[in-house]
Amino acid sequence: MKMKSIIRALSVAGAVVVAANAQAATELTVYTAVEAEDLKRYAKEFNKQYPDIKIKWVRDSTGIVTAKLLAEKANPQADVVWGLAATSLLVLKGEDLLQPYAPEGLDKLSAKFRDSDAVPSWVGMDAWIASICFNTVEAKKHNLSKPASWQDLTKPEYKGHIIMPNPNSSGTGFLDVSSWLQIYGEDKGWSFMDGLHNNIARYTHSGSKPCKLAASGETAIGVSFAFRGAKLKTKGAPLDLVFPSEGLGWDMEAAAIIKGTDKLDAAQKLMDFVASKPANTLYNKGYAVVAMPGIAKPVKHFPENPEALMIDNNFEWAAQNRMAILKEWQNRYDSKSDPK
């Protein structure tokens, strides 16, 4: 406790110093899992408002960024996380790595898109939703009908034609598994996955790979997320995006301040921006659902009203049971070297 108050005092002192040196540029180290091509737009928009804060991006996939933050627990390197799965941020919150802060305009965000504490540890940006990438050319070749629901994927005709991400390494994979368990309940959820497993050609490490593999005809069906599928479709891949009728699992990209940063003032400014209207407009470029209601315009190749399809995702439950779910998954499916 004493230590904490010292740190707080120090960070206040730090903030004062920072404020005094407002002219000199502050450099914030920001960890992110946002796509590389989007980062430049984010930083540009942010610097329009705060030209004296420079962002130093550290970009990697969700699993790696999370692992990095946990590995550096004793000696944090990041000041802010901007664009990481909420499930991961919940894990970090559990490890007491996040600095709670209520950004300006917090009340304008949808209640779903923020940590439920009065002073939230993290705030959401946008949702990424599960979807199925369906290659029409390969489907015709193998005589496959277009699936309409998750349950359809267990039909024998798809045997060996489905690829999905491994939940142990991919955030998207985990959101799929946790959503199925929430949609069907534990028992039926696992038996659905047993059926699905029979049809799976292989599990990939990354969440966007199944869709890219479907786009290149390496497989007919890739369980992935809508953002990736829409992008590939725009590029000209012979894909149809399927949004299964039972409902879509989703996770959100979120942002948080890392506890112990010596640039708290700049970090808070960044958080203010993260929750602002201009930022939410930015997120809408690729994501159909964003944290601030009323901002989002429809995105090409997405369904009309994606929010209606999204399940009522219980993040706390998912974060608490994450280890147990992954372990069970691994015992059921990972040990079979060749899915039959």
Place this chain on the structure above:
Amino acid sequence: MSVITARPVNDWNPLSLRREQLLQLIGVLFGIVVLLLTVLMPLYAILSKSMENSSGDFVGLDNFIEYAATPSLASSVTHSLTIASVTTLIVVTLALICAYALQRSCMPFRGTIRLLMMGPIFAPSLLPAISMVYLFGNQGVLKSWLMGESIYGPIGVVISLSFWCFPAALMIISTALSNTDARLYESARALRTSALRTFLTVTLPSIKYGLISAGFVVFTLVLTDFGAPKVIGGQYNVLATDIYKQVIGQQNFQMGAVVSVILLFPALLAFAVDRWVQRKQVALLTSRAEPLRPEPAAIRDWSLFAVCMLVIAVIIGVLGMAVYASFISFWPYNLEFTLDNYQFDLMDGGGWDAYENSLEMALYTALFGTALIFSHAYLVEKLAGFRLLRTLLHLMAMVPLAVPGLVLGLAYIFFFNSPDNPLNFLYGSMAILVICTIAHYYTVCHLTAVTALKQIDAEFEAVSASLKVPFYITFWRVTLPVCLPALLEIAIYLFVNALNTVSAVVFLYSSDTMLASISVLNMDDAGDIAPAAAMGVLLMFTCIGVKLIHWLLSHMLLNRTQGWRQSR
């Protein structure tokens, strides 16, 4: 300290000598401290981590028991051993045939064939694996050849790694075949022994240590390689990918440490056997041995030539496929030529910066690595005193060979990112990548340096000592110039490996120090296979280019400095 005083006492200028000895002592101690900090202490960190729970309490072997009780993890041990054994068998057999063709036949174009067969060594192990996707994947041009089997799994891993390990085995077996005594073959001919029998009773026994050594080198390479199983392994889990999955996917550092420790065992065994073999091999050649000059034999030569052509066709096919695929705009639906895949700045892989970082890292590694390793080897080999300390330094220099890169990388996180470590400022910097890479490839370079130094007569040191020339001047004026070929060899070895390494640095890079080899991995991981192939191809051509420069340079330098060698 008593070691220091155990010097001949006939010096009449004890003061300058003592200063020189002090300098030597500092050198040796420095070497020991360097290896302690970069190899042994990180290894200790990983060992202790494997016996801790997630909150850092000591739990003994609990983690290992948990590992053995998890079927999916334990099966990786069998998988790893299976692919390592199969690959070793394939590679050693093929390498034996090809090396025999190169050393013992009169087939044409032996030089060119040898050169082409070295091709795979210049690419990261990821490249052949990516090539397999294009050749045998579901949209692969040769998919039908697999007769319904999937390339994603043990088949793909074995083919990719056989391809990648082939040059190493070829080199070792070639060397073994070149050291032989022609008199044995004359006797065999005089006794009218059949060719087969000669092969079985003369040739094979004379190269058996070379074969064992090659076998273990390949076995260890396969066991510890991480690139190929990651790209083409599909659902076939092996130990190396398990470490990655535990650490990156599940943030389970303790289990990562456990798998690392398990991976250390076979590597240690291979290392021990290799040491034993090396010792045996020395006794094989006697000074009276005569070099064997193969005689032409049409059937043998042409059939060996055919086999070699087949191997080369495969090598060119696999590498060529990767090059070709890197220029295709949207495989398999749009086969137009494009340079888009080389626009790395638009991909999630670190862009062209990654390539520049790689060059920088490889350059530093080659420069500092060569200087450090060679001067340590000099101290080990050429000093008169401090026998105990020098032996210690030598033994420590042998350790990195037994440590897989992935294990070393993970060990570095535990050691260097601990807040109590005054060296933790290195974490996330370019320096830590350079240090880790030097440590990873230390042993081979050390042995090369020691071998080169052994060739120089110890008289030089004795003479210069009696002429009162300080040892560092002898080192600078005599030892260095004479060892120039070995120095270049070490530098190139470090450079090529630093450029292509994935395993040791995959846990250590930061966004500022993204490397090209890692970006191949990440781009493939994200499904951007064509750009991944493009980056791999770029790395390969860089290595070939550097090797060419090395070849030109060493020809020029050798003519100038190595004239003494020809006098024999």
